[in-house]
Amino acid sequence: MLALALIAGSAIFATGFDVKNVKLNTQNVWVLQKGTGTNLASRFGRVNTEVNELTSFNAVTDPSELIQTEFASLLFAGANTKYVNISSASPSDFTEDSEDAIELESSAKSIAVGEAV
Numbered sequence: 001m002l003a004l005a006l007i008a009g010s011a012i013f014a015t016g017f018d019v020k021n022v023k024l025n026t027q028n029v030w031v032l033q034k035g036t037g038t039n040l041a042s043r044f045g046r047v048n049t050e051v052n053e054l055t056s057f058n059a060v061t062d063p064s065e066l067i068q069t070e071f072a073s074l075l076f077a078g079a080n081t082k083y084v085n086i087s088s089a090s091p092s093d094f095t096e097d098s099e100d101a102i103e104l105e106s107s108a109k110s111i112a113v114g115e116a117v
Contacts, residue, residue: 028055030073030086032066044075046091059093080104 027050035042042063046056064076073086075094082101084094094101 030068034063056091058091061095
């Protein structure tokens with residue numbers, strides 16, 4: 001339990017991680033690190049909370065949001081104008097020319113839980 005708390009604490013205070021609502025009721029948690037300043041590289045990965053290790057690591061261009069539910073994990077990019085359903089079996093880089101990206105006609109709006117639309 002202490003190790004799990006350390007991982008969650010590290011993710012919250014690490015530069016580049018935007019943590020909004022983390023419920024650790026699953027063994028695998030997707031994380032997103034947005035590149036800023038001189039470190040413009042952005043990446044996403046999967047953390048296995050049972051063994052406390054990063055099990056997947058991929059690049060992403062211009063990330064916006066990462067949403068994880070028990071049914072799917074979605075990664076938004078380009079100011080929420082496109083997204084990809086992250087494959088748990090074989091996650092891949094999400095770049096400008098990703099074939100599995102879904103383009104949106106207008107950008108998706110991100111709201112906090114309980115916030116009016």
